Amino acid sequence: MHSNPFEAGTFRPLYMSDLKNDIQPLEASTMTDMVELRLREYLKRKSFVPGDALPKEQELADALGVSRNVVREALSRLRMLGMIESRKKRGMVLTQPDILGSLERVLDPLILGKNTLRDIFELRLVLEMGLADLIYLRKTPEDIAALETIVAQEVNKHQKPFRVEHEIAFHGKLYQMTGNDTYMRFQKMLLPVFEYVLDYEIQVNGQAEVGKVTHHDLVEILKTGDAEDFRRGMKAHLKPHFDRLKA
Amino acid sequence: MHSNPFEAGTFRPLYMSDLKNDIQPLEASTMTDMVELRLREYLKRKSFVPGDALPKEQELADALGVSRNVVREALSRLRMLGMIESRKKRGMVLTQPDILGSLERVLDPLILGKNTLRDIFELRLVLEMGLADLIYLRKTPEDIAALETIVAQEVNKHQKPFRVEHEIAFHGKLYQMTGNDTYMRFQKMLLPVFEYVLDYEIQVNGQAEVGKVTHHDLVEILKTGDAEDFRRGMKAHLKPHFDRLKA
């Protein structure tokens, strides 16, 4: 039995990887797909800005030569993406989409394939390694104090719920210190996938290893060292995870 | 005039940042929203796996007590996310969603707000800094050769289209070397936003600065140095961008 949750032999050659992105389908299969595409084109071409009002459903339907039903299905998609909002009588207005909202709906470890799970696991490691630069750009003494509080509350219990909770608190605070909401939310969304892979790991290999550099050490580095020191510390902290990738 | 495309004074306090994610609306406004939610719950609860068939639209409508129309609008959303596929007569089957597909639709620099633009700009820098670890895990001599070919074709023309093209070729190859499709696609999607911000920059400040470490230097490091060397090199290569964040 191999200790890898991603399973060997599922690797796809790279040239196939994003073919779907390079060439777009000649014709979207259903009317709804086409209308969705047309609407997005329309919004771009007319360079609508958030707040602008859209034509009414019936007008769009007439202009596109399809039924109002089809238009509504397409609009429903845009509404889900947060691109538009609509209120009765007032019509529809363009809004600033919530770029991560749609990702959230799809990031279910149980549904994602092994390849994607592995990719996301790695992506999270990349995000952790990238913390250093932004943190050193913006950290404040208050942040450090908050981190120390969190570390002080570190329970010795190695049972899972406590441990995970603490991990999230500590790393979450680190992300917060970057002042980058999107970055923080993104990382937060990736957590379930990360946990899922680790759980699998533990189930197979017994106990999860832990790096030599602790949270306490990382805080010390933050106080005295520079960004490169911190990154080296983080790399050591995450070493077990990186080692996993080599296998 | 400030040299910052994100505009000052738009910073939101962090405690407001992800309120919408922590507490979810008590009741989704429209039937379609609720049905969409219910359907996703249903899929998770029954632990459907890709390939499984879903009940027919009319059955879902009856079970949920809504019209087939509403069900279809909700299904249309899931279809857009790539969670389901449906063919006539055969019904609908669960599929592995394309997690980045939905992001792609929404990443339009013209629509995104200043805050998000800034966040994404930083996120891309983070991704670049994270390249080192994965590259050193998987690089091959062929990859290095390919990089050298790209560098050799580096045109001296500083005109924009050529320059950008070359940037994409070089950095794209780096991402490809990580063997992480999701990582690569993600970065690719962020490119337009990155370019958009840089364009703004150039327009305001005249010429775009360029780091002291060139592509050629980076390749040399890849041949002789270790991951840390490479990261240091990349940091120097991106230095102008990081400096921008300080302002």
Place this chain on the structure above:
DNA sequence: TAATTCCTTTTGTAGGACATAATGTAAGGT
């Protein structure tokens, strides 16, 4: 002027109808 009532408009929901395509099935020919 301010509050109320009524009208109008636009989205949201319902239900029926039919086209279309894919599947299964039975008839018919070899």
Place this chain on the structure above:
DNA sequence: ACCTTACATTATGTCCTACAAAAGGAATTA
């Protein structure tokens, strides 16, 4: 028996009509 053809069946895709609900606007009244 086996292959082919033709037909019936079924689920999605599209269209249509109708009406409920909410929100804005106008007219009326205190």
